[in-house]
Amino acid sequence: MRHTNPIKFALAVGLSASMLAGGASAQENLIIAIYKSGTQQYFIDQAEGFMSAAEELGYEARVINVETDSNLAISAVSDAIAAGARGIAITAPDQALGPAVSTAAAEAGVLMIATDDPLEDASGNALPFAGFDGVAMGTRVGERAGALLAESGWLEGESYAIMSVEVQTLSVCNDRTNAAIDQIVAAGGSADNVVPVAYDGTADLALSAAGPVITANPGVDNWVVVGCNDEGVLGATNALRNAGFDAANVIAVGLGAYEACRPWAAGIDTxxxxxxxxSGVDVGDAAARALINAIETGEPLPPMTVANTTIVDPSTYADIMPCN
Structure with missing residues (x-):
């Protein structure tokens, strides 16, 4: 799998209709993907999968990065419609945007599929979705974290805490972290030892949010860390390192693996x-293929397309995934 420079994919949202080209009439072979946090590796990969699948099927694909700005996301949908897109895939920065963006697309006769984060229309109906099952992902993370905790010896008298790095306003993130904690508790961890850390999905905010939490728990010698994504776990582990914790005193299980694999590849203790x-590539590929099939056949978009996941560690990742 190639990893392409984010500039290739992160188009400016404030493009004029002339730059997007196509006017108000739909182009026969244009689909557009709109991503939050489009400079994160996962979304770069997803954009690559979306564009590659479209090219393979004879379609033009464009990508718009709106980072975490809801107003830019709404503008991006309008821009995509003005460009003549036949279909739009969107990972919205806020799930509350579902009614607005789905209404705009429906009124324009443009197909829309939600990626990564489920969306609902104004009537509360789920939009077609391509991505992962949040509960299943969190369950697998929690199973591995729980097993590592049980093997660590920390349950036999060692002081430990379980840091849950959470995007508390995002349902799919709550699905992941809640399921992970449930599995850690099932493996013997104490629910009383769970310490939530709220962040926005970025490593920087996870780092800054975790620091005061660590300071507020001076009696904790060992930490288990899970989160909504790899960035959250990365920020928390960096905060623990800054606070003087050795890697041996941290059991962090990431979600994404694109950040976790970097210290593994470099041989760094982590x-x-x-x-x-x-794989973001798989989600982008699935979204593009679903849109194009619906455009070509007139069939409805499938309600849900779920991609596969795999647990990796320092001894297995290189056989399963690329690491940039």
């Missing part, structure tokens, strides 16, 4: 002990 590998 708190990342495992991660759930998810």
């Amino acid at each position: 708190g990342f002990k495992a991660a759930l590998y998810i």
Whole structure:
């Protein structure tokens, strides 16, 4: 799998209709993907999968990065419609945008599929979705974290805490972290030892949010860390390192593996002990193919397309995934 420079995919949202080209009439072979946090590796990969699948099927694909700006996301949908897109895939920065963006697409006669984060229309109906099962992902992360905790010896008298790095406003993130904690508790961890850390999905905010939490728990000698994505776990493990914790005192299980694999590849001692590998390429590919099939056949978009996931660790990742 190639990893392409984010500039190739992260188009400016404030493009004029002339730059997007196509006017108000739909082009026969244009589909557009709109991504939050489009400079994160996962979304770069997803954009690559989307564009590659479209090219293979004879379609033109464009990508718009809106980072975490809801107003830019709404503008991006309008821009995509003005460009003549036949279909739009969107990972919205806020799930509350579902009614607005789906209404705009429906009124324009443009197909829309939600990627990564489920969306609902104004009537509360789920939009077609391509991505991962949040509960299943969190379950697999928690199973591995729980097993590592049980093997660590920390349950026999060692002081430990379980850091849950959470995007508390995003349902799919809550699905992941809640399921992970459930599995850690099932493996013997104490629910009383769970310490939530709220962040926005970025490593920087996870780092800054985890620091005060670590300081507020001076009696904790060992930490288990899970989160909504690899960035959250990365930020928390960096905060623990900054606070003086050795890698041996951290059991971090990532979700994504694109950040976890980097210290593994470099031979650096790290708190990342495992991660759930998810391929953004697969989601982008699935979304593009679903849109194009619906455009070509007139059939409805499938309600849900779920991609596979795999647990990796320092001894297995290189056989399963690329690491840039």
